Amino acid sequence: MILTAPALPAAGGGEFHSPTPEIFWQPLFEVGGIVVTNQMAWAAIVTAVVSIALITLSRKAAVVPSKGQWLLEGFYNFPRNSVARDMIGTKEFRKFVPLIVTLFTMVLFYNLMGIFPFAMNPVTGKIGFPIALVAVVYVVYHWIGFQKMGFVGYFKHMVPPGLPGWIVPVVFLLELITYFITRPLTLALRLFGNMFAGHMVIYLFVTAGAYFLLDGGILLKFLSLPTFLMAGVMVLFEALVQFLQAFVFVLLTSSYIAGALADDH
Amino acid sequence: MEISGNLSLIGYGLSAIGPAIAVGLIFAAYINGVARQPEARGLLQPIAILGFALAEALAIFGLVLFFL
Numbered sequence: 538m539i540l541t542a543p544a545l546p547a548a549g550g551g552e553f554h555s556p557t558p559e560i561f562w563q564p565l566f567e568v569g570g571i572v573v574t575n576q577m578a579w580a581a582i583v584t585a586v587v588s589i590a591l592i593t594l595s596r597k598a599a600v601v602p603s604k605g606q607w608l609l610e611g612f613y614n615f616p617r618n619s620v621a622r623d624m625i626g627t628k629e630f631r632k633f634v635p636l637i638v639t640l641f642t643m644v645l646f647y648n649l650m651g652i653f654p655f656a657m658n659p660v661t662g663k664i665g666f667p668i669a670l671v672a673v674v675y676v677v678y679h680w681i682g683f684q685k686m687g688f689v690g691y692f693k694h695m696v697p698p699g700l701p702g703w704i705v706p707v708v709f710l711l712e713l714i715t716y717f718i719t720r721p722l723t724l725a726l727r728l729f730g731n732m733f734a735g736h737m738v739i740y741l742f743v744t745a746g747a748y749f750l751l752d753g754g755i756l757l758k759f760l761s762l763p764t765f766l767m768a769g770v771m772v773l774f775e776a777l778v779q780f781l782q783a784f785v786f787v788l789l790t791s792s793y794i795a796g797a798l799a800d801d802h
Numbered sequence: 803m804e805i806s807g808n809l810s811l812i813g814y815g816l817s818a819i820g821p822a823i824a825v826g827l828i829f830a831a832y833i834n835g836v837a838r839q840p841e842a843r844g845l846l847q848p849i850a851i852l853g854f855a856l857a858e859a860l861a862i863f864g865l866v867l868f869f870l
Contacts, residue, residue, distance in 0.1 A: 558869060623848060723859040730862035785855045788848060 553748045556740045561662055561733070576650075580660045583646050591642070616641040616787055624791035625798065633794055636677060640670065641787045644728065648779035651736055652772050659732035659779070667725040674790045675721045682797035691797075724789055731782050735775045742768035810868050817864040824857035 563575035594609040602610060621630045621637045647666060651659030661667055682691045695712040696705055742764055749761035832850035836843050 623844075723856075723862070726862050726866055727855065727859055730865050731858075734865060781851075785851060788851055789855060792852065 553745065553752075556737055556744060558733075558737075560737075560740055561658075563658070574663070575656075575658060576660045576663045576666070579650050579656045579658065580647060580666065583650060583660070584643070587642060587646050613638060620784070620787050621791050624788065625795045629798055630791075633791065636673075637787050637791055640674070640790060641783055644670065644786050645780065645783035648728075648732060648783055649776075651732060651739075651779060652776050657739075659736055661728050662732040662736050664725070664729045667728040670728075670786075671721050671725040674724065674793065678790075678793040678797045679716075681794065685798060694799075720793060724786065728782055728786055731778055735771075735778055739768055739771050739775060742771055814864050814868040818861050821857050821861035821864075824860075825854055828853045828857060 564572045594605045647660035650656040746764035749757040
């Protein structure tokens with residue numbers, strides 16, 4: 538099983554090919570018609586490692602925390618307090634803390650695979666992973682909305698009260714589209730698009746640098762140094778974006794949950 | 803000189819201008835707000851990030867349309 542980034546284009550080819558979306562298609566092996574890709578293998582590995590780490594660190598929870606527990610609590614407090622509590626409100630947020638923390642951990646570590654040296658491939662850069670995560674969020678926020686307000690009440694709550702009668706159908710239609718189409722679509726595409734574009738940019742800088750160094754003239758050979766430097770800068774920038782996207786994902790999730798729970802609009 | 807490539811690349815570049823301005827305006831307003839009232843930071847930060855995410859969604863749509 539090969540778990541490394543794809544090899545750089547062969548040197549001496551003469552012509553530079555800019556990366557295409559095909560660089561994300563990395564099949565490893567096939568089992569009964571289902572192709573297991575590089576991203577799936579890394580997702581399984583990172584899920585197992587993070588789960589084991591979280592379970593071992595939280596097993597011996599004590600009032601006086603050990604060093605590991607202190608680290609874990611620091612990590613856990615961020616999605617719990619700054620996201621779930623602030624967005625959903627102190628009264629009802631407890632029920633959703635497991636979901637929010639799990640989503641945050643998963644998205645963060647899947648994103649971080651994009652700058653992890655052996656993977657160098659964000660798992661969430663494949664559209665299937667964001668879709669699966671968003672499917673969970675989609676079911677949860679509609680479910681709690683229907684549960685709280687009933688079937689008709691949930692649709693009624695989408696339109697803010699006090700609007701003139703003739704505008705209500707228009708607003709209702711717009712809100713219906715927002716709730717059922719735009720929200721899940723943007724949530725999935727935002728995560729996917731950021732990871733996809735970021736990985737493409739890093740890949741472009743690295744391959745262009747390799748091309749300049751190996752195939753270019755004397756001037757281009759000098760140009761390869763700033764190109765590689767730029768690739769390094771983009772990796773640092775990606776680390777920031779990956780964390781920010783995990784934060785935005787759970788922030789929007791809890792804002793949708795808060796919207797479905799809210800009594801007023 | 804011959805230039806080859808995809809015209810939709812230029813289209814995506816143009817469409818990214820709008821969200822770029824929007825993101826700039828959002829963070830300018832956020833910085834202004836925090837500079838005037840530093841204790842409002844905690845309140846303003848999620849709002850700023852939320853607005854940033856919504857503006858950014860437009861750029862992401864453009865990126866997706868580019869590959870269609």
